[in-house]
Amino acid sequence: MYTNGVAATSVDKVLAACGAGKSQMYHYFKNKDQLVEAVIGRYLETILANQPAINDLHDWAAFDRWTEQLLDIQRGPQGPIACPLGNIAGELGDDPRVAGLLDKAYREWESHLARGLIALRDKGELAADADPARLAQTAMACLQGGLMLAHIRRDITPLADALAVAVGHLKSHAR
Amino acid sequence: MYTNGVAATSVDKVLAACGAGKSQMYHYFKNKDQLVEAVIGRYLETILANQPAINDLHDWAAFDRWTEQLLDIQRGPQGPIACPLGNIAGELGDDPRVAGLLDKAYREWESHLARGLIALRDKGELAADADPARLAQTAMACLQGGLMLAHIRRDITPLADALAVAVGHLKSHAR
DNA sequence: TCAAAGCTGTACTAATCAGTACAACGACAC
DNA sequence: GTGTCGTTGTACTGATTAGTACAGCTTTGA
Numbered sequence: 202m203y204t205n206g207v208a209a210t211s212v213d214k215v216l217a218a219c220g221a222g223k224s225q226m227y228h229y230f231k232n233k234d235q236l237v238e239a240v241i242g243r244y245l246e247t248i249l250a251n252q253p254a255i256n257d258l259h260d261w262a263a264f265d266r267w268t269e270q271l272l273d274i275q276r277g278p279q280g281p282i283a284c285p286l287g288n289i290a291g292e293l294g295d296d297p298r299v300a301g302l303l304d305k306a307y308r309e310w311e312s313h314l315a316r317g318l319i320a321l322r323d324k325g326e327l328a329a330d331a332d333p334a335r336l337a338q339t340a341m342a343c344l345q346g347g348l349m350l351a352h353i354r355r356d357i358t359p360l361a362d363a364l365a366v367a368v369g370h371l372k373s374h375a376r
Numbered sequence: 377m378y379t380n381g382v383a384a385t386s387v388d389k390v391l392a393a394c395g396a397g398k399s400q401m402y403h404y405f406k407n408k409d410q411l412v413e414a415v416i417g418r419y420l421e422t423i424l425a426n427q428p429a430i431n432d433l434h435d436w437a438a439f440d441r442w443t444e445q446l447l448d449i450q451r452g453p454q455g456p457i458a459c460p461l462g463n464i465a466g467e468l469g470d471d472p473r474v475a476g477l478l479d480k481a482y483r484e485w486e487s488h489l490a491r492g493l494i495a496l497r498d499k500g501e502l503a504a505d506a507d508p509a510r511l512a513q514t515a516m517a518c519l520q521g522g523l524m525l526a527h528i529r530r531d532i533t534p535l536a537d538a539l540a541v542a543v544g545h546l547k548s549h550a551r
Numbered sequence: 552t553c554a555a556a557g558c559t560g561t562a563c564t565a566a567t568c569a570g571t572a573c574a575a576c577g578a579c580a581c
Numbered sequence: 582g583t584g585t586c587g588t589t590g591t592a593c594t595g596a597t598t599a600g601t602a603c604a605g606c607t608t609t610g611a
Contacts, residue, residue: 206467208383211598216429223600224559233599275426283469288527291383291466303528335537338525348522350513353465353478362510363517370541386568397590408569435560552611559606567598576589581582 203244203285206292207237235357237293238302244285245306256319261326261372268364271344275360281351286310311337318371331374343367378419378460381467382412412468413477419460420481424488433492436501436547443539446519450535456526461485486512493546506549518542 202210212233216226228234249255251274254267275281286306293299303337311334318333347363377385387408391401405411424430426449429442450456461481468474486509493508503509522538 204470206381206383208381208467212600213598222560222563227600228558267379272393283466287524288469290524291458291463292383294463294524294527295379297506300530307525307528334533335533337539338534339537342534343518343541344521345524346517346519346538347491349462349465349469349520349524350401350517353475353482355415355475359513359517360464362514364513366518366541366545370544387570399589399591402570403588544557554611557606557608560606561602561604563602564600565598566600568596569595570596572591572593573590574589574591577587579587580584580585 202237202240203283203288207240207289208292208316212236213261235287236299237299241286241289241299241302241306244289245309248285253273255313255317258314259320261321261375263317264368264371268368269363272357272361275351275357280355281337281348281357281360283352284345284348287345287349308339311341321375326376328374328376336371340367340371343370377412377415378458378463382415382464383467387411409473412464412474416461416474416477416481417465419464420484423460423485424484430488430492430503433489434495436496436550438492439543439546443543446539447532447536450523450532451528456523456532456535458527459520459523462520462524485530486516489515496550501551503549511546511549515542515546518545 202215212223212226215225215236221356226236230239252267252270254263254270257263258267286303288298288301294303314337315333316332320334321327322329322331322333343363343366344360347360350359350363351357377390385396387401390411391398401411405414427442429438429445432438433442461478464474465478468477484543489512490508492507493502493511496502497504497506497508508513519535519539522535525534525538526532
C-alpha cells in the first residue's frame with residue numbers, strides 16, 4: 202500500500218505476500234477499510250520509532266539533532282522516501298473517515314514536538330506567549346512538504362531547506 | 377481522479393461522466409497511463425490559472441498578495457482543498473515515470489516564483505548571492521505541506537502559517 | 552473426554568477492471 | 582459520386598476485485 206497505493210493493492214496481494222488465507226483477513230478485519238485503518242496506525246508507530254530524537258527535545262540544540270535524524274533516514278540507499286501518512290492523505294484524504302484518522306495521527310506526531318516546546322517554555326527558553334501546538338503544526342507542514350518534494354525530486358535538498366526554515370521559525374520565538 | 381484517487385477512478389467512470397464511448401478514449405489515448413499523464417498537465421494549467429498573482433511578483437508586497445490569493449481559494453465553501461499534484465504524488469510518486477512528470481510540473485510552478493525573485497534581485501531588493509530557484513523550492517515545500525495539513529484538518533491555519541513562514545524566509549534574504 | 556468456541560483453508564460469486572474487435576459513421580478530396 | 586481516412590458506438594474478453602460460504606481444524610475449559 203505504501204509503494205503502490207491503497208486502491209492498487211488488493212487484499213489478495215496482501216494475503217499472498219504474508220502467506221495468509223482469506224479467512225484470516227476477514228476474521229480479524231471486517232473489510233479492507235478496517236485493514237487500511239490498521240495500516241495507518243502502524244504507519245504512525247513506525248514513523249515515531251524511526252525518529253527517537255523527537256522524544257528528547259530538551260533544548261534548542263535537540264531540535265537540530267532531530268532534523269539531522271530525519272535527514273539521515275532520507276539519505277538511505279533508495280533515496281528520499283515519502284511519508285506513509287502523506288501518501289494516504291493524497292489518495293484518500295477526501296474520505297472524511299480517513300481524514301479524521303490522519304488528523305489524529307498527525308496530531309500525535311506533532312504532540313511530541315509540542316511537548317519539547319512546552320518544556321522549553323517552562324525553562325524560560327521559549328516566549329511565554331508562544332503557542333506550542335500551533336508552532337508544531339507549522340513545523341509539520343514544512344516537514345511534510347519537504348518530504349514530498351524530496352521524494353519526487355529524488356533529492357534531499359527541499360527537505361533539508363524546509364526543515365531549516367521550520368526550526369528557524371521555532372527558534373525565532375526563543376527567549 | 378482528484379477526489380477518489382487515480383486507481384479508484386476507472387476508465388468507464390470517466391467515460392460515463394463525460395458521455396463518451398470507449399473507442400474515443402482509446403483513440404486519443406494509448407491507455408489509462410497516458411490519460412493520467414494528460415490529467416497531470418491539466419492540473420498544472422488549472423493551478424496556475426487559479427493564482428494569477430504569481431505572474432506579477434514585482435515587489436515584496438506582491439508575494440503577500442500572492443499568498444492572500446492562495447488563502448482565498450482555500451476559504452471556499454467546501455473548505456480547504458488538496459493540491460491535485462500533491463494527491464498524485466502520494467498515490468503514484470513511487471512510479472519513476474509519474475515522479476518525473478510531477479517534478480517537471482512543480483518546477484514549472486516554482487519557476488514563476490523564481491522569476492519574481494530574479495526581478496527583485498535585479499532591482500537590488502534581493503541579496504545578490506541568493507539562489508532564486510532554491511528559495512522557490514523551499515517556499516513550494518512549505519506551501520505543499522500547508523495545503524496537505526489544511527485539507528486533512530479542514531482548517532486553513534496550517535497553510536496560512538506555513539505560507540507566512542515561507543514568505544518570511546524569502547524576505548529574510550531581502551536587501 | 553468432550554463440547555464449545557475460536558481459527559483457518561479452499562472454493563466460490565457477482566461485479567468491475569483495462570483493453571480489443573469491428574462495423575459503421577462523418578467529412579473531405581477528387 | 583466515390584473512395585479514403587479519421588472518428589465513434591457497441592459488444593466483447595479474460596483477468597482481477599472485495600467479500601462470502603462452509604467445512605474442518607485447533608485450542609480451551611470443565
